[in-house]
Amino acid sequence: MGVTCVCQVPVTEGKSVQQTVDVLHKKLEQLGAVKQGSFCVDCETYHATGNVTGQPTKLLYVMHNSETPLSCHALFEGGPCLTADGNFDVLMLKLKSHFQNAKGHKVECRGSRYRYCDFLIKVGTVTMSSSGRGISVEVEYCPCVVPGDCWNLMKEFMQTFLGSSVPELPSVFATKPEGLYAPADCVDTMNQYLELFNKLRKLQAPGSNVR
Amino acid sequence: MADVMNVGVNLEAFSQAINAIQALRSSVTRVFDSLKDGMKNKETLEGREKAFITEFQDNLQSVNRDLKSTWFRNNLKVVINIPPTLKSSSPHPVPSINTLLNITKNSESLCVRLVQVSLGKVLKAIVVMRSLFIDRTIVRGFNENIYSEDGKLDIWSKSQYQVFQKVTDHATTALLHYQLPQMPDVVVRSFMTWLRSYIKLFQSPCQRCGRFLQDGLPPTWRDFRTLEAFHDTCRM
Ligand SMILES: [Zn+2]
Numbered sequence: 261m262g263v264t265c266v267c268q269v270p271v272t273e274g275k276s277v278q279q280t281v282d283v284l285h286k287k288l289e290q291l292g293a294v295k296q297g298s299f300c301v302d303c304e305t306y307h308a309t310g311n312v313t314g315q316p317t318k319l320l321y322v323m324h325n326s327e328t329p330l331s332c333h334a335l336f337e338g339g340p341c342l343t344a345d346g347n348f349d350v351l352m353l354k355l356k357s358h359f360q361n362a363k364g365h366k367v368e369c370r371g372s373r374y375r376y377c378d379f380l381i382k383v384g385t386v387t388m389s390s391s392g393r394g395i396s397v398e399v400e401y402c403p404c405v406v407p408g409d410c411w412n413l414m415k416e417f418m419q420t421f422l423g424s425s426v427p428e429l430p431s432v433f434a435t436k437p438e439g440l441y442a443p444a445d446c447v448d449t450m451n452q453y454l455e456l457f458n459k460l461r462k463l464q465a466p467g468s469n470v471r
Numbered sequence: 472m473a474d475v476m477n478v479g480v481n482l483e484a485f486s487q488a489i490n491a492i493q494a495l496r497s498s499v500t501r502v503f504d505s506l507k508d509g510m511k512n513k514e515t516l517e518g519r520e521k522a523f524i525t526e527f528q529d530n531l532q533s534v535n536r537d538l539k540s541t542w543f544r545n546n547l548k549v550v551i552n553i554p555p556t557l558k559s560s561s562p563h564p565v566p567s568i569n570t571l572l573n574i575t576k577n578s579e580s581l582c583v584r585l586v587q588v589s590l591g592k593v594l595k596a597i598v599v600m601r602s603l604f605i606d607r608t609i610v611r612g613f614n615e616n617i618y619s620e621d622g623k624l625d626i627w628s629k630s631q632y633q634v635f636q637k638v639t640d641h642a643t644t645a646l647l648h649y650q651l652p653q654m655p656d657v658v659v660r661s662f663m664t665w666l667r668s669y670i671k672l673f674q675s676p677c678q679r680c681g682r683f684l685q686d687g688l689p690p691t692w693r694d695f696r697t698l699e700a701f702h703d704t705c706r707m
Binding site for chain 1: 683686
């Protein structure tokens with residue numbers, strides 16, 4: 261697992277989500293990237309019930325990533341996270357009395373996976389309760405594990421197909437206690453998707469300028 | 472040449488080694504013969520199977536024994552005679568007969584050692600040393616395995632990443648560049664210093680074009696003298 265960067269790409273003015281995605285695909289293919297299948301990241305939200313009155317309910321996010329199909333990631337809002345095997349979903353059903361599934365909060369991000377040299381690029385559309393919300397781009401530089409080492413290199417690469425919408429260094433790396441030089445792991449990627457999903461959820465009501 | 476023969480090769484050991492190899496060949500042949508013949512007729516099927524398995528195990532054991540004894544006997548020094556034509560046409564400098572002579576005179580064994588080098592969180596290299604000389608090297612990523620499934624250092628599989636395949640190629644070129652047959656210690660030191668400059672593999676832009684990437688790869692070449700970073704296509 262290398263260093264990843266997940267970002268949102270704005271829908272081009274006067275274009276639909278699909279048209280904007282098509283332009284990104286074309287740019288990647290012109291660069292020499294080769295399509296290698298598809299990908300999917302999903303996220304279910306749970307409310308922790310039965311907490312002390314007066315305290316805000318904490319949220320628990322349970323996520324899957326087709327890149328690690330046998331694993332399940334559970335991220336506590338602002339707190340610890342864990343990676344378990346697929347049985348974790350069954351466990352969540354058993355914990356119904358403690359964690360309530362926030363229905364209609366399911367988020368999915370699906371799209372194509374491209375390989376360019378040692379880079380892995382995933383262009384996805386994010387949907388919430390079956391309405392399209394935005395476009396995500398994930399770039400992974402596979403040979404390097406240290407964000408602080410390869411960030412400038414990744415930025416240069418992203419510029420070639422994202423132009424001016426190149427993101428800042430993902431905050432998950434900067435806020436680690438060991439700093440930018442701690443090795444990246446798959447939870448860092450999930451945290452970035454979660455951040456993007458939450459941003460998109462707040463950003464716009466369903467169907468405003470999408471599609 | 473006559474000198475080499477006298478100093479380098481102990482004829483007695485040589486003939487012992489040949490005998491050991493012959494024994495190994497015949498025990499290996501026995502394994503395949505018994506497999507080819509299959510199970511011989513016995514009263515019961517069980518008896519047939521049992522006899523076959525016992526014979527197979529015995530045969531394998533003798534292969535094992537003969538193999539060990541071959542290794543033991545082969546601990547002699549053999550000087551390879553390099554044809555002069557190969558020497559002049561080969562792009563790779565070949566150690567001169569004099570060097571080989573020196574090794575045999577000093578009676579240092581030609582054993583192979585594997586040296587594992589980790590460079591920060593950037594790369595891992597396996598350096599294959601033959602006696603005091605670096606034979607070859609393979610470079611892989613920090614997050615790649617350097618052990619094969621049986622737990623031994625994997626000195627053959629190339630890195631899954633193009634960037635480290637390139638670095639491996641360049642390291643091979645560097646070994647030839649730093650070749651200094653009389654001073655193997657200097658070679659090791661120069662090579663390791665050169666390899667260390669890859670600590671900034673992902674951080675250094677190319678000293679010629681100023682960019683990080685060229686065809687998706689960072690500057691993978693390091694100048695042998697200045698250790699400056701260049702893209703493969705940007706080096707002078
Ligand atoms: Zn260059």
